[in-house]
Amino acid sequence: MMGAPAMANAADAVKIGFVTTLTTGAGAIGEDMRNAVDLAVEHLGGKMAGRDIEVIYEDDGFKPEIGKQKTDKLVKKDDVDFVAGYIWSHVLMASYKSAVDNGKFLISSNAGPSALAGKLCHQDFFSTSWQNDQTPMAMGEVLNQRGIKKLYIMAPNYAAGKNMVTGVERTFKGEIVGKDMTKFPAQLDFSAELAKVRAAKPDALFVFYPGKHGAQFMTQYAQADLAKTVPLYTTFTIDSLSLPRVGEQAEGSLMTMFWSPDLDTPANKKFVGDFKAKYGHYPSHYAAQSYDSIMLINSAVEKVKGDLSNHDAVRDALKAAEFSSIRGDFKFGHNHIPIQDFYLRQVVKDSDGVYTTKIVSKVYEDHQDPYAAECEMK
Template identity: 40%
Template sequence: MLKNLSLSLLIGTFAGLAAAQAPVKIGFITTLSTPAGYIGEDLRDGFLLAMQQGGGKLGGVPVELVVEDDGLKPANAKQAADRMVQSGIRLYTGVNFSNVLAAVVPSVTKAGYTYISANPGPSVFAGEKCDPNYFVASYQNDAYHTAGGVAANELGFKRVVVLAPNYQAGRDAIAGFKRTFKGEVLAEVYTKLDQSDFSVEIARIRSLAPDAIYQFHPGGAGINFAKQYGNAGLGKTIPMLMPGFSMDARMLVATGGASEGFYTTGIWSVAMDNPASKKFVQDFQAAYKRVPTDYAMQAYDTAQWIASGLKAVGGDLGKNAEFRAALRKANFTSLRGKFALNTNQHPIQDLYLMRIEKSANGELAPKVLRKIVSEDRDSYSAACKMPS
C-alpha cells in the first residue's frame, strides 16, 4: 500500500513538473503575404527577438508563438482566431491592420481571453466598446494624426489636402488630423486600401496647390504613393507630412531618395537616444540584417509587456484578473521612453516631429526635431466605461 502511494505521489510530481514546464502559447495572427507582408514580418521578428533574448521565455516563463498568416483578409483572421480559441490559447497579439483586428478581437475577448494589440488601435475599441481583456501596446489610431495636425500648425501650413485609404484606420487618420489642424482642409481624398496607381490623386493635388499634404498609406500603397509623388516633382514644391508608419525603415529603402525632406510624426525613431532603444536597434540589426521599423519596436515592447504580466502570475493565464492587473501596471521599460495606460487601456505617451534626412553614413532616416505632444491621451477614453 505504501509502495503504491509513493508511486502515485511520484507520478503526480512528474505530472506537475511537466505541466509547469509546458510553454504558454501565444496566438500571433498577422499579415505575412501580400505587399504589406513585411509589416507582419517586422512585428513577428521584433516579438521573436524578445523571446530569443529570454532564452525562449518571457518573464521567466516558457512561451511558444503560434503564427498564422491572415493574408490581409478579416475572414481568414477570424477563422484563425476561432481555431486558436477552441484549442485553448488564451493570449493573442500580432494583427497589423484595423479592419482585420475588428474581426479578431471579439472572438478573443468574448471567450474571456486577452488580446494585446502590437499595432492598430481603432477608435471602435477605444470608447464605448472598450473591454477589460483588450489592451493596446502601440497607440490609439488617431494619435499620430492629431500630432500631425499639431505639426502642420507649427510648420505654418495653412491650406492642406489630406489623403488616406477608405477603411477604419484611414477614416481615423483624417478625423484625427482635422481635430487639431487649425487651417483649411482643401480636400479629403479616400483611396483604396490596395491601391497602386495614384496618378489621379496626384493630379488633383497639383491643381489644388496646397501648402502641404497630409497622407496616411501604410505598406506597399505608401511606397507607391511616395515614389509617384516624388516622380511627379511635387516632393520639392508641396511638402508632405505623414505618420511615421507611412514612411518606415523598409519603405525608406524601397522609395530611394524620393522621401528626403518629408516630415513624419511618431512615438519612436531608430535615432531615439536612450540605452534600451539603442541596444534594441543593434540587436535587431545583428539578428535580421536590417533596420527595425516602428512595427518591430512595438512588437518588442508588446513582448516585454506580456513578460511583465506572465511573471506576475507565474505563467498561469487562468489567473485572468491578476494578469490584467499586472498589465495595467505597465511594469516594463519601453523603448520609446514614457509608457503608461489610460483608463481605456490605451497608451499615454509622447509624440515627436521628425524629418527624413541623410545620416552620417548617407542613408535616409527620420531625424527627431522636437517633441510636439506630451503625455498624449486619446479622446475616446471619456466614453469608455470599463467593466470590472
C-alpha cells in the same frame, strides 16, 4: 493525485498566438513584426517565469475574414494564453471578439481603431501602439506650427484611413481644400488624385498610405514633381521597410510618431542595435511595438510567477505594465491604450549613408487618445 495536472500545466509553455500579414504585398510588415518577436524571445532567453515561450504565428492574408478564422484557431484549437499582433484595423475589428469573448487577453501590436479605445473598450484588450487618431493629431499641430493655411488630404477608405483623417482634422486650424479617400487595398494608382492636388495649389499635402501603398505613393509623388510646390507631411507612409526604395524621394520629409530608432532609452538602444545586427536593417515602428508586446506579456507572467490560472491577477499585472519599454516610461490609460509622447521625425541619412529617421522635436507629452472619455472601464 489531484495536484498532478496543475503541476504539469504549470510546466507547460506560455503560448502566444501572433496574427499578422506574412503574405501579399504587405508581408514585409508582418515579417518585421515576427523578427522583432523572435528577438524579444531571444532577449528573454526563451523563458517567462521559468516557462518556455511558444509563439504560434498566423497569417491573416490581409483579409478580415481570414484574421478572424486564424484568431478562432488560436483560441479554440491551440488554447493560447495570449493573442497579439494585428496590423490592420479592419482585421482587428473582425477578430477581437473571438479572443476577448473566450477569456483570452488580446494585445494589439499595431492597429488602434477608435471603437476599441472608446465604446467597445474591453478589460482584456490592451495595446502597445496607439489609437489611430493620435499620430495625425500630432501632425495637425505641426502643420499649425509651420504656418500651413491650406491643406489637401489623401488616405485609403477603410477604418484606419478614416481615423487618420479625423485625427488631423481634429487639430489642424487651417482650410482643407481637398480630400480624396481612395479604394483600399485595390487602388495603387494615385495619378488622378495628384493631378487634383496640383490644381488645388495647397500649402501642403497630408497622406496616410501604409505598406506597399506608401512606396507606390512616394514614387508617383516624385514623378509628379510636386515636392517643390506642395510639401509632403505623412503618417505611417514612410518607414524603415520603404526607405531603402523611396529614401531619395522621401529625404527631408516630415512625419509624426511615438517612436524613432534614435530615441535615447536603454531598451531602445539594445533593441535597435541587436535588430540591426541580426537582420541587417533598421527596425520599423511595427517591429518596435511587437517587441514591446512580448515584453509586456513577460512582465505580467513574471509578476504572477508563471501562474496564469488567476485571470484577474494576470490582467492587473498587464495593466501595471512594469517593463522597460523601447519608448522609456510606459503607462496605460484606463482604456488600456498607452499614454505617451509623440515626436516630429525627419528622413535623413545616418553616418553610413543609410536612410533612417531622426527626432526633430517633441509635439505631445503624455498624450491620451480622444476616445478614452467614451470608455466606461475604471
